[in-house]
Amino acid sequence: MYQQISDGLRQKIADGTLPAGAQLPTEADLIAQFGVGRGTVRQALSALVNEGLVVPMRPRGYFVKERQPMVFRPQAEFRKRPYSAEMDAFVTEHSAEGRKPRQLIEVAIVEPAPDIAKRLHLEAGELAAVRRRIRWLDGEPFNVNDSYFPLDIVRDSEIMRPEDITRGANEVLAELGYRQVRALDELYVRMPTPDEAHRLELGPGSPVAYHVCTGFTADGRPVRVAVTVLPGDRHVISYERQWEQPQDGAE
Amino acid sequence: MYQQISDGLRQKIADGTLPAGAQLPTEADLIAQFGVGRGTVRQALSALVNEGLVVPMRPRGYFVKERQPMVFRPQAEFRKRPYSAEMDAFVTEHSAEGRKPRQLIEVAIVEPAPDIAKRLHLEAGELAAVRRRIRWLDGEPFNVNDSYFPLDIVRDSEIMRPEDITRGANEVLAELGYRQVRALDELYVRMPTPDEAHRLELGPGSPVAYHVCTGFTADGRPVRVAVTVLPGDRHVISYERQWEQPQDGAE
Numbered sequence: 001m002y003q004q005i006s007d008g009l010r011q012k013i014a015d016g017t018l019p020a021g022a023q024l025p026t027e028a029d030l031i032a033q034f035g036v037g038r039g040t041v042r043q044a045l046s047a048l049v050n051e052g053l054v055v056p057m058r059p060r061g062y063f064v065k066e067r068q069p070m071v072f073r074p075q076a077e078f079r080k081r082p083y084s085a086e087m088d089a090f091v092t093e094h095s096a097e098g099r100k101p102r103q104l105i106e107v108a109i110v111e112p113a114p115d116i117a118k119r120l121h122l123e124a125g126e127l128a129a130v131r132r133r134i135r136w137l138d139g140e141p142f143n144v145n146d147s148y149f150p151l152d153i154v155r156d157s158e159i160m161r162p163e164d165i166t167r168g169a170n171e172v173l174a175e176l177g178y179r180q181v182r183a184l185d186e187l188y189v190r191m192p193t194p195d196e197a198h199r200l201e202l203g204p205g206s207p208v209a210y211h212v213c214t215g216f217t218a219d220g221r222p223v224r225v226a227v228t229v230l231p232g233d234r235h236v237i238s239y240e241r242q243w244e245q246p247q248d249g250a251e
Numbered sequence: 252m253y254q255q256i257s258d259g260l261r262q263k264i265a266d267g268t269l270p271a272g273a274q275l276p277t278e279a280d281l282i283a284q285f286g287v288g289r290g291t292v293r294q295a296l297s298a299l300v301n302e303g304l305v306v307p308m309r310p311r312g313y314f315v316k317e318r319q320p321m322v323f324r325p326q327a328e329f330r331k332r333p334y335s336a337e338m339d340a341f342v343t344e345h346s347a348e349g350r351k352p353r354q355l356i357e358v359a360i361v362e363p364a365p366d367i368a369k370r371l372h373l374e375a376g377e378l379a380a381v382r383r384r385i386r387w388l389d390g391e392p393f394n395v396n397d398s399y400f401p402l403d404i405v406r407d408s409e410i411m412r413p414e415d416i417t418r419g420a421n422e423v424l425a426e427l428g429y430r431q432v433r434a435l436d437e438l439y440v441r442m443p444t445p446d447e448a449h450r451l452e453l454g455p456g457s458p459v460a461y462h463v464c465t466g467f468t469a470d471g472r473p474v475r476v477a478v479t480v481l482p483g484d485r486h487v488i489s490y491e492r493q494w495e496q497p498q499d500g501a502e
Contacts, residue, residue, distance in 0.1 A: 243430075
């Protein structure tokens, strides 16, 4: 029975009858409408909360979650302007225009976790510098980005200062003789750890993308691993692709 | 108190003390070890289940979830071989080798949902052909892929037949005069709908990536929208990027 109630509400959210920010019918309304007990109604509402569709705001009631996703476009790192008119339009549609950005940067010297050390080709005991950033938009934490560099190549550079680098850490690496010419992106989708949920103020039913980018010099040396935790309800991750050469197509 | 128990177990899973497939201590063990009641122990275990880290297998107990993610590499569509040695190695490491693939294809003519119609530049009432595929590996459903095409351009083609197209639907489109030269990928991260959870046999704490790829011809006409639902616990999504031109770097 509770599924019938949650299915009905989910449908109204999906088709826009209940748009973002709208208040759901109250518990009393649903009890009267379906002739069921309060327990059943709460079960239906809590299913929607756990799917991340609805936010409880006591004592006012339940509201459809607002989403205003920001475009996360890894390719912007190597190429600011999109290739295509379509991406241009897409970025404009989802731009953070008018929203106020803020970030907090800290720098540490660490023995990185095995998965990071492996990607940087560091031996056990070798150290990395890490720049940790939290970014906010309009006071809401948007994502967490930790960038790791082999300590021996960045030790005496600006990368060690916990300040914004206007021309970018990649440019600093290039000036140090380690220009990145390619990168490998990995995207994992999972629930947040309790620590991530806390730092990013994530509600129930809010999974994250865990984005790991490894940057390589022309001779294949990995010089940077950037790990970004992206709350799914605040981002759309986007890429452009171009057709390369005639070949047997893959469906 | 329950958080202390779940934190301890989470740490052991993270550092590999409890590897994939390992059995967790039993409820009785945890009750004895921490001197707490069964309710507290169950709360701790159920937190880990909801984070997607642990699978309950009654009556045997709780086990660390096994993950053998498959690489989902959208760029393979336009270019089979990776650009770089790094991607080559990465794909090999995560290859589905030895696992048995299977797919089910059905074709339908539909009035697509507004978000699909908009991407295909279809007017209200215009129809699309959709090829719906479910793919399994070793009997486990891996992902669901729905590819939409404007009906007027594919009406008399192989795309309408519910069979595998060896040379690929993209090649069929090219033969029809609609070769795609670029694509725009959007990735959304969210909890599955109940229908997706059912079709993909998803347990608790299993979010999905919702991947929407729109393919364009050289003159900017969208001729295909492919929607893929990728369970986070079965995939790593991966891209290669190449540095384009000297520019002001973005950190």
